[in-house]
Amino acid sequence: MQAFSDRLSGIHAATIVPMMPDFQIDERQLALHLASVASTPGINGLLVNGHAGENFVLSLAEKQRVVELAREHGPKDCLIVSGVNHESSLEAAREAAALEQAGADGLLVFPPNSWALGRADDCVIEHHRHIRNATTVPLMLYAAPAGAGAMPYAPSLLGRLVADPRFVAIKEGSWEVATYEQNLRLIRKLRPEFVVLGSGDEHLLTSYLVGSAGSQVSLACVVPKLVVSLWNAAEAGDWEQARAAHDKLYPLAVAIYRDAPGGRSTVRLKACLRLLGLLSCDAVRPPQPPATRGELQALEQALRIAGAL
Template sequence: MSGSFVDRLCGIHAATIVPMRPDFAIDEEALAAHISRVTAVRGINGLLVNGHAGENFVLSLAEKRRVVEIARASSPMDCLIVSGVNHEASLEAAREAATLEEAGADGLLVFPPNSWALGHDDACVIAHHRWVRDATTVPLMLYCAPVDAGAMAYPRSVLEHLAGDLRVVAIKEGSWEVAAYEENVRLIRALRPDVRVLGSGDEHLLTSYIVGSAGSQVSLAAVVPELVVALWTAAEAGDWTQARAVHDKLYPLSVAVYRDAPGGRATARLKACLKLLGHLESDTLRPPQHAATAAEIGALSAALDVATGRA
C-alpha cells in the first residue's frame, strides 16, 4: 500500500497484545507469530503496538523497543506500524518516543499518563505533548480517553489546542461514549478537516462508522480480525444491513471483553480469547493483573461461539 501516513491510516489496524512466558518475560517467538497471523488477514492495514492491550504500562523501554522491532520484522513491508508512547514523566516520554521512532515506528500515539485521571493542569497536557513532538519527527496521534477515565478525557479547549499542532495528523477516539465521540468528530472536522479520526471504541464501532470514521485501531482486530474487517467493509460500502449482521456477531464478544465487571480486565480477556482460539499457548500477564478466571473464560467462550459461528 502506497500513500502518505494519513492515507495509510485509514481502515482497520489491530491493537496487538504481548505474549508472556510463565516467568513474565516477553515471549518473542509467540509475539512474532501473533503479529504475523494478524497482519496476514486481508484488510488489516496496520498495527498499534505498545498500546493498552500491549501492557505498555508494565514494559521497560528496552522491551517496548523490541516490540516495535519484532512488529517491523514480522509484518508485511507495507504494514503501517504505530507505537504507543505511555509514560508518567514528560522527559521519559520524549526519550521513549525517540527510541520507538528509531526502532522503526511509522507514527506515534501519545497516551495521557495514568496519573492524570486524578486531575491535572491543562498546561501540563500541552507541555507533555510538546516534549514528545520536539523529540521526534514522525507523525503524531492523539488519544481521546474514555469519558469515565476521570480527568484523562480532554476537555474541548485542550483538544482544540492539541489538534492545532500540525504535527498531529490523527486521533484515536476512545471516548467509549457515542455522544462524546460525535462531539469530538464534529470539533475536529471544523478545526482540522485533514486530521483523521479513528472510531476506536470496540463496543460501538458500528455507531462510530455511521457517525463517520476514517477507520479504527482496536484490539478486537487482534482476536477476530476477519470480523472487524468485514464490519468496516460493509460500513464503507453503505451496506448497513450487512454491517448490523456483523455487529451482532461482534457485540457479545465486545461486552465480555470490555464491559463485564470488574473493569480493567480487557488485556487478560483478550489473551484468554487467543488461547481459546488456539492462537496463544500462555495467557500470562504481568502482576498485578492475573489470567482470566473460570467465569471470564466461560463468558468469553460463549461470545466466541457467536462471533465464529460455532453457536
C-alpha cells in the first residue's frame, strides 16, 4: 500500500480510447496513445477507464483489454490505475476484480451517475464495501465536481470513507477551490498519509499552491509536457514559472471542460489529439455527436496558445 501511495506522486495522465468510425475500439491507435503518453518524461502513470476513457459506455471485456494494453505498452515502471464505474454495486465489484486480474496496480472507484439525483450515505458506504471485498489492490476515492448534484461527498461521509484503510488516496475533482481545500484539510487531519491528488484541470495551479501530491488529469494526455512543466515548477516553488505554464494551459482547460454545453470533454480531447495529428479518427460513442466547427476553432486557438500547434 505504501509503495503504491509513494508512486502516486506527480503527474498521471487520464487517457482516452480511440474508436474506429463504426465505434469499435481501435487497438492499434490505443496502444500508440498509451505508449506515447506514458513514455513522456515526467508522466509517472496512467489512469485508464476514467471518464475521459468513456468508461460508462465500454463493456467489461473492453475495459479489461484497455488495462492489458496499458500494461503491455507502457513503461515497466508505469503505475496503472483503472477506474471502476457501474450503477450496480454487484457489477462494480465484479468489474473491479476483473480489472485487478487484468493487471491494474490500483483501482479508482467512481460514484454511479445515478447518485447525482440523490442517495443515502449508507448506499455510498455499501457500494465501496462491495468493491473492497472483491479486490486486494489499493483503492482510491473520487471527489466529484461540486456542481454534480448529490454526487459529491459531504465532509461527514468523506470522513467515513477515508477511515477505511483499504482506501489510500483520492482523485480530488471537486473543481471548486474552496471545496478542494476543505476536503484536503479534513483528510490530512484524519489520515496524514492519505494521498490527495488535486485533479481539477482548470485550477491545477491553485491546488498545487494549497497542497497536492500530484494529479490524474486528462489534459496530460493532450499536452503532457506542459502539464509536467506546471507540476515541476510548483514542486520547485518557482511560482512565476508555474504561473506562466498555467497561463498557457488555462484557455485549453476552458475550451475542453468549461465551455457550454457540458459533458463534451471526451469529444474535445479526441478532437485535440486529431488536430495535433496524434489520432486519425476522433469518433466518440453515441449519444455524443462529433465536435462542431465552433468547438474545433476554440480548441485550435487554445492549442496554439499552449504551444502545441
